[in-house]
Amino acid sequence: MVRPKDASEVEELVRLAVRYGVPLVARGSGTGLSGGCVPVPGCVVVDFTAMNRILEVRPEDHQVLVEPGVIYAELNAKLAEHGLFLPPNPASGDQCTVGGMVAENASGPRSYKYGPVRDWVIGLEVVTPAVGRIWVGSRTRKHVSTYGLVSLFVGSEGTLGLFTKILFKLAPAPPGRLGVILPFGDVRDASRAVYALFKAGLDISALELVDRLTMEAVNKFYKVGFPEEEAVVMLEMECWSRDEDRRFNEMELKLAELEATISALGLRCGEPSVFFNADEMWAKRALAAEALERLYGHMLMNDVIVPPSKLPELVEGIKAVAERYGLPIAIFGHAGDGHLHPTILIPREDLFKPEVRAAEREIVKLAVELGGALSGEHGIGITRVGLLGLEVSDEVLGLCLKLKQVLDPHGIMNPGKKVPAGRVAVHKSKEGRASSP
Structure with a gap:
């Protein structure tokens, strides 16, 4: 393992690796x-935790320039001083680095x-490996001078290059967030x-679903008081009044609007739980995966996503x-996006039993048949490479491999992740240099 301190050390490391x-x-x-950061045989792990500087906050442009090792929660704490925030909020936000978030194209409830x-x-x-250190993108909010190279690198899971600086645009942070939990009997x-x-088109910033199995696990270990129901819908609404009294009135109005909408839609839910600080509500939701693993010993978490209109069919199929x-x-996840994490709960020794893998495959196949995808945010890594064929055509997969070969002609960047290894693999020439196949 190496722990570079700056971009020049990363550049030298890549040169030597080639x-x-x-x-x-x-x-x-x-x-x-x-499994995106799981070591592969003969590799060097590049630990970016020492490259953790917030290089420049530009409140006048709603931008921040950072190194990849900055922790997401620490970044937002700094940005809050300027009334700004980086909206995507993964459940691991108090631990994860922004470089990892960019590598996976992370999201979260918001x-x-x-x-x-x-x-x-x-x-x-x-x-x-192909061209050394480059800058892609622009400080402007729109940019069409080149192909969309920023979008190409985001979500590439370390298979095309190593990030050394990231420029984010930012959003104004709402002074208040209202959280509501709606209980359901099914x-x-x-x-x-x-x-x-x-x-219905309400101004909702987050819309989540959590089932009974998940809530029971969280309540068992953390005593946070999820309702004893078959499922809940968790939602967040932003409030923009700066004055505290006016903000409270705004929250009351939004709550009344929500209740009127629920009544008009004829939704069969129980008594809502209201949180005038939504962070208290999200603290419950963030414990879901950890609690399930503690209770069952192991879990096989899926990451499927479908068009929002197909969400009920996806849930029905998972059941x-x-x-x-x-x-x-x-069943839990970012349901407003049609995005769920159906999690098969099993002892570790059962992970590779045929029925477990068959169930996983059926869930992915169902999502794809409903017009969806096998991963919405967690990435492909090594755990989902074998499932790519259920969604991605040979032609598109071949194009992805060609793109990788252009930027990583020696196949040294996180091999075997994101796209199958084989056609882009490490080969050593007589001079000790890697050469393309």
Whole structure:
């Protein structure tokens, strides 16, 4: 493992790796859920935690320039001093690095309103094996002078190059956030309610679904008081009044609007729980994955996403898979986006049992058949490479491999992740340099 301190050290490291044909695997805080930073044989792990400086806050342009090792929560704490924030908020935000977020194109609950990280990156300094250190993007909010190279690198999972600087655009931070938990007697009803709220067009910044299995696990270990229901819908509404009394009145008005909408839509939910500080509500939701793993010993978390209109069908199909294979499958996620994390709950020794893998495959296949994708935010890594064929055509996969070969002709960047290894692999010439196949 190496821990570079600046971009010049990263540049030298990549140059040496090309010369000697050594694979490089980037690592931030290691909170990813697809094995993207898991070492491969003979590799050097590049630990970016020492490159953790906030280089420049530009409040006049709503921008910030950072190194990749900055922790997301620490960045937003600094930005709050300027009344700004970086909206995508993964559950691991108090631990994860922004470089990892960019590498995975992370999102989180507020992606419902604000979109994933890709929508907030406007510039990158990247070191690639093919051309060394380059800057892509611009300080401007629009930029069409080149192909969309920033978008290409975002979500590339360390397979095309190593980020050394990231330029984010920012949003004004709302002074208040109202949180509401709506309980339902059936997870299917909850999924239909999510879509109904989506269609209603309320100004909602986050719209989540959590089922009974997940809530029971969180309550067991953390005593946070999720309601004893089959499912809940969690939503957030932003409030913009600076004065505290006016902000409270604004929250009351938004709550009344929500209740009127629920009544007009005929949603069959119980008594809402209201949080005048939504962070208290999200503290419950952030514990979901950790609690499930503690309770069941291991879990196989999926990351499927479908068009919002197909969410009820996805939930119905997941319940059918659970019944067919006799497996407990927890359902939670960013439901307003049609994005769920169906999590198969199993002892570790059962991970590779045929019925477990068959259930996983059926869930992914269902999402794709509904017009969706196998991963919305967690990435492909090593855990989902074998499932790519369910969604991605040979022609598109071949194009992805060609793009990788242009930027990583020696196949040293996180090999075997994101796209299958083989056609872009490490080969050493007689001189000890890596050469393309």
